[in-house]
Every structure is written in C-alpha cells, then in structure tokens.
Amino acid sequence: MIRASRGEASPGMWRREAGTVVRGAGELPEQVAGSFTIIAGHHVPRVPTEWAPHSHSLHELVWVRGGTLTSRVEDRVFTVTEGRGLWMPAGVVHGGRATAGAEFHDAFFAPDRTPFALAFEEPKAIAMTPLLESLLTHLSRTDLDAAARARAESVVFDVLQPSERQLALQLPGDPRIDAIAEALLDDPGDCRSLEEWARWLGVSDRTITRAFRHTTGLSFAQWRQVLRVHRALTLLSEGFDVTTVSETLGYAQPSSFIAAFRRVMGTTPGTFFGTADATVDVRNPVSGVQNT
Template structure:
C-alpha cells in the first residue's frame, strides 16, 4: 500500500534525525530539500525525489516557500530493489499518480491499479547528486567548516596549517573516505548549495558570489559539468513549473 501526502510549511523547516518503518519517497515543488542519510548528503530539487529505505535514519531541511510531498511504501508490498538511498526521477506521470493516490475516495481496485503503475515508473535519476561526508577526523573539521560556509576559499595548505598537520595528510583523508580530492569535494558541496540558492530565487551572479567564486563564468562551468545544464536554465525551469 502507498500512502501519499503533501505539506506546505510557512517557512524553512528542519527535521531532526529520525526513521520510518516504511520506505519513503520525498520530493518538492518550488524549492529544495537537503537531506542527510548516513554519511551522504542529498540535495533534492524539482524534478527529482529521494527514496529512503525503511529504517534508515535521516534528517533534512526544506527551503522557504517549498511544497513538500512524500509517499510511504509498505515494505512487504514493494517489489523494488532500492536497498540504498536513491535519487528518483520525478516524471510528470509518476508525480501525478502519487498525487492521485493521496485521494481518500479511491476504492480498493482503483488504488491497486494506480499503485501497480507507480512501481513501473520508479526509476533512478541522473545526475545522482549525492555527496559522501568524510567520517575521518582529519577531514571532518574541514568538511564541517565548509558546510557552514561554502564560500571559504582557504587552500589545502592553509587548512592543513590551521589543523596542525600536512596537506598530504588532509588530501589522503578526503580521498580515502569520500573518493574525491579536497578540491572536488568542495566543488561538489558548492553545487549542492547552489541548487538550494537557485531554488530560493537567487540570481546566478548572486549565487556565484555567495559561493565564493571569483568569476561567475567559473561557477557556470562548474555547475554545467555536474548538472548537465547551466544554473540559469536550471533556475528558469524551476521557477516555470
């Protein structure tokens, strides 16, 4: 059985770490959701959803003005193999069906037909924007500081000096725990934050400045490499829905 709901909070909303006995699919309209599941950070904007398997502890933050939608799937009646948190492509047919299932006047047969089609439409999205958190004490301090202020442009050498260690040690810690170099990890974090800023209505140049880019063109190139589109196109498609 699928239980579908929608919410429209008055302002930004945060959820403390929690878990559900059912699988959860969460998506947003007119905003963005940042979710932490285990050691991974996900940023969900319009067009994508996040599948969280049953029992997985997760926390999240919803931007101002965003509409939140979620659907809960009974594990014993879910013929899917999403055993890990997965970004889902929220196509118009899938979203329409899940909204349809939020109705309370559907009879059992109509509900069963709609639910069967939902399972046919659930597909992972690309790009799968998930950022692994270090989980290494040598890199955690840097990661926490950058999450608080992604515009911090201190070099690897400066971070190492502030931590009383060597650049090589910090670099190895990031690579070993996240699979990314320090520079790649910071770049990915900035793109995560860019999705939130653009979804909140910030202009491209303003988002670039807030993220610490010296030139807007550098931000645009970085965004295109990760997302496959420009930040202007992303912002336009988000606001146009």
C-alpha cells in the same frame, strides 16, 4: 551577497537559517493504521523546516516543488531539487530540511506490499516524471475505492525507477579532516587554500589530500566544488540570481561559478533549472556524469 545566518550549526548539514522550525520524526498518514500499499500526501512549510534524525517502519519517497530538500543520511548529504525525488528505505535513519514555501510531497510504501525489485536497500534518487507525480497525487485522494487505488498503485510500480545518475555529497568521516568539512558546510564560500587549511589543522597538505581521496574519492578542490554546487542548488531554487550565488560561494566572478556548475552537473544553472530532467553522480566531477 547572501549573509550567512548566525543560527545554530547543524552537523553534516548547512547552517540553519534564522527562524527554522525543528521538528521530530515526520508524521505518518492516518491511513497507515489500516490496510494500504501506497499512501501519499503533501504540505507547504511556511518557514524553513528541519526534521531531526529519525526512521520509519515504511519506505518513503519524498519530492518537492518550488524549493529544495536537503537530507542527511549517515555520511552522505542528498539535495533534492524540483523534478527529482529521494527514496528512503524503511528503517534508515535520516534527517532533512526543506526551504520555506517549498511544496513538500511524500509517499509511504508498505514494505510487505512493495515489489522486491523496488525495495532498494539504500537511498536512491528517483526521476519524478510527470506520470509518476500524477499517479502519486491521485493516490493522495481520500475518496478512491479499492479497485481504483489498486489500479493506480500497479502503474506506480511500473514507472517508479531510480535515476540513471545520483546526486549525493560524500562526507569524509575522517577525524583528520572532518573539521574542514564541517567548516565548509557552515560556510561554503570559505576560500582558504589547501595550504591554509593544513596550517589551521597543524598537518601537511599531503595528509589532507590523501584523506579526501581515500574517504570521498575526490581531491579537496573537487569535493569543495561539489559541495558548493549542492548549496547553489538550494540558493538558486530560492530565487537568488547567479551573480549573488557566485559571490556567496566564493567565486571571483559569475563565469567561474557557471563553469564549475557545468563541470559538476553537466549543464549551466539556467539550463538545469529550465529543464530539471537530469541528475548527476558527483563521484565523477571532472566529466560531470557517471551512469550507475
């Protein structure tokens, strides 16, 4: 079993791992000072790294290799796994956390040069196809002439598309049940029943049920299941086996965890990490998928 870190809690995110480095706003590339349309780069944080809430004057696209990125945007938590990206519109306040050793990539887009159709007004999951990744890696070079850069940028705008399905955990934002959400973010393996949570808060279980339905669109059991899958994505990407992850998340046996993962993600953990080509809208955890 993975022992929970006793580090400082981070509201709306998982408890910080021991040794996490907390940084301020992410640094913008030096090229931003000049005329540009897309500037890309990457680095590898050697320790778990967290970015405090901040915003940019530019659109940002982030993606990872060999790990995960978790981002808190207002009342939603996004989990970015390999093969997926997250588009962050200019001016949107967000925080994030990358697992140790993950290859962290980002690309900044000048808002006044980004086609209107791609100027998404809210965060969007992006399908990081091999072509899109190759183009953005190409644009991270510093020796490209203006013509070569313009050609690559034009293709980026042709192939950059939001995923058909999104993966975001809606946080309640309701004082009647926020304490439950924060406790489960701190320890997703907490197995207290709905009745036990109700006694803990001194409210009726019907109040909790109605509040979760109203604020998240999910029942309490569905919301906790989705939250656990978010956490599982990070743990599995860090190399923990299914048995360890299932135990950490409070499942009696691995088969129960695999079934829950399939209900939310539409596939098993092994297939998901083997193909990494599908995302899911967690607003419909019964069927596992919902087109947007």
